Amino acid sequence: MRKLLITGISGGQGRLLAKRLLGHWNIIGVDRIPWEGPPEGITVRTLDLRKRGFENIFRTERPDAVVHLAFIRHFRIDPRVRHEVNVEGTQRLLDNCARYGVKQVVVLSSSYVYGAEPDNPRYMREDHALNVSRTFPDLRDLAEVEGLVNTFLWRYPEISTSVLRPVNILGYYVHSAIGTYLKLDVVPTVAGFNPMMQFIHEEDVSEAIALALEHRLRGVYNVEGPGAVPLKTAIAAIGRRRISIPEPLAHIVISQLFRFKIYQFPPEAMTFIKYPCTVSGDAFRGATGFEPLFSLEDTFASVAR
């Protein structure tokens, strides 16, 4: 059996993916936080991607493939640390992949890299500009990570490298920014804005990664879920109450809540609940035959109370 290294294995997505691939791959995982009692056949090492111990794993284990999930996606820590972990961590990982003969790399990015803009095409293709830092500078690490992976992709044609950009991920195990937002007791929305949003179930994201590995995918791909609904429809389907706040007030309220750490939703993220950031998953569908198993209803049910 070939060997697969999963970074960020202790997170919700990491655990789901490891269980999905168990039996198909010999799985080694690394994470900064431990995974107590992983299933048999999964080895987990607790370490930091930026530390030397990480290279030792490549040296001793010689993985055939790597799935990179070790990103800090929340805003509970210093943005500088977040940037360092995400960007430098990725650089270290890619260096090691090149040095130790890894044959396949899959990096889990996000459709957020395009940024939410009023004049976005309704279904952006992979060649659309990565504009996220224009309105949301703290997310520029996402775009920078993609820049690193793209360079790697061209420099090492012999390695099958792919970047997946899934839409909003929802599910019981995954802690996504959108999931946290939608699980609030009262979900704030901006009055007069109700963008179409796409969602995908966490299990389908694991499936997409598995397909990328299976097809030795090379290139950048959007991963679309079962469809799009307006934000407020999603909130209703999940069964949350909603409060509409006028725009100028919304900015002040959300800034203050964020500043005092009451609510982990940075004010810049407001663009994502105002403007569309919807993508076309046609290329990925064409390359792998991917079809989401979970409907919109199933996906919303996974975070319903």
Place this chain on the structure above:
Amino acid sequence: MSVYSILSTGTEAALTAIPGGRALKRELEERVSRIPLSLNSFGYDPWGFNPDVFKAFLMPAAILYRYWFRCRVQGIENIPKGRVLLIGNHAGQVPFDGLMLTVAMVLEADPPRLTRSMGEYWLGTLPWFNVLMDRIGSSIGTPQTCADMLHKGECVLAFPEGVRGMNKLYADAYQLQEFGLGFMRLALETDTPIVPFGIVGSEEQAPGIANLRGLGQMLGMPAFPLTLTWPWFGALGMVPLPARYYIRFGEPMHFEGAANDEDEVVEEKVAVVKDRIQTMLREGLAERKSIFL
């Protein structure tokens, strides 16, 4: 309060106030039900269209269509099945022309069609309006969105003059302003027939006497028109004058060539469409006996 609830409240009020209101509502519902749609289980199409909001929106629009502008339509049978680009003149400060065309496509076209209007980029930043646009099947007019819609067989409406046409002064009435080239490139790229149309009556609904562009820019709008009634009569001044609308569709035009050709080459093709529309406007004006009756 949602866009939908505001619209439905307005509709209910209008239904009781206008004789024949109920019959018009039934007619609209029957017609909308015949428009082929691809809705998901929540009742939305991929671009955010929702038939319930659309019906609620159509009702006041249809009242304007029947009783205010008393639209007369010619040549709507020229509209082919499947993907099509509707290209015509833009006027009247507020885009009632697009609205009336949308209603005509529901009430008069056989089978009824959903018109996808391509809006200016800044409209996407307007609270409520941006949501309404999505729900009634329109979108911000990015080439990508437009091409996607055409590939799916939709009927797309574009005014290549944009605000240059809509916010021009009455002195320039029915004189087509500079046309953008985007629509022609899209037609070539997606092999879509162009149906030209000319609307007579829209220029008289709100004759522009000046345009304070500077003030408009300060307010984040591309223009700030002064008309005979606006802003002198306040909000009331935004009510259009009841000029009769004549909407005339021409025969479909097919163009061949490379979508990414030089501007000059595309301009020649655009000029053919523009000439056709200008001719239709001249004919329409010559046939018109009264502006208001």
